[in-house]
Amino acid sequence: MINRFIYENSVSYQGYLIIPYVLAIANDSSIYSYKLLSELGHKGNFHLGENPTGFYTNSIEKIIKVAQSDLYENSDVKSHGDYFKLRYVYDDDLIIIHQENDKFFYDHYKPDSLTNIAAPKIFQSEYECINWVKAGLDRAKTNG
Structure with a gap:
C-alpha cells in the first residue's frame, strides 16, 4: 500500500x-519504486505505469536513474519541451500547471493517487491558477 507519492523528488524525463514512492520497509530501510505520468496522458504507453x-532499491536517486535509463531506451513520447516544468507540491498534493497560448490550466493529484482531480477551469496566469x-x-x- 502506497503511503504517499514523493512528489518533491519527482523528475521530468523523456516526456x-x-x-x-516507498514500496516497502525492510530492516528499517525504505525500498523505493516509482510510477509514471505521461505528458500525452492516456495515449502514452507507460502513463500510470508502475515500475516497468x-x-x-533503497535509494531514491538510484530508482530515478533506473527509470531514466528505461525511458531512454523505451519512451514512446517525442517531447517538445518540459510538460511538467511548472509543478508544485502543496500539502503533499501535486499540482502541474500547463500553458497553451495565453491560457493556463492544471492537473491535480492527491498524495496517494494518480487520478487527476482537477476542475475544468481556465486561468489567465500561472499565479492565478x-x-x-x-x-x-x-x-x-x-x-x-
Missing part, C-alpha cells in the same frame, strides 16, 4: 514524470 523495470488551487486545498483542510 514522463518519474514519481518515486521491476527493479527496486496556483493560488486558486491552494485556496481550494486550504478550504478543504479547514472544512474537513
Whole structure:
C-alpha cells in the first residue's frame, strides 16, 4: 500500500514524470519504486505505469536513474519541451500547471493517487491558477 507519492523528488524525463514512492520497509530501510505520468496522458504507453523495470532499491536517486535509463531506451513520447516544468507540491498534493497560448490550466493529484482531480477551469496566469488551487486545498483542510 502506497503511503504517499514523493512528489518533491519527482523528475521530468523523456516526456514522463518519474514519481518515486516507498514500496516497502525492510530492516528499517525504505525500498523505493516509482510510477509514471505521461505528458500525452492516456495515449502514452507507460502513463500510470508502475515500475516497468521491476527493479527496486533503497535509494531514491538510484530508482530515478533506473527509470531514466528505461525511458531512454523505451519512451514512446517525442517531447517538445518540459510538460511538467511548472509543478508544485502543496500539502503533499501535486499540482502541474500547463500553458497553451495565453491560457493556463492544471492537473491535480492527491498524495496517494494518480487520478487527476482537477476542475475544468481556465486561468489567465500561472499565479492565478496556483493560488486558486491552494485556496481550494486550504478550504478543504479547514472544512474537513
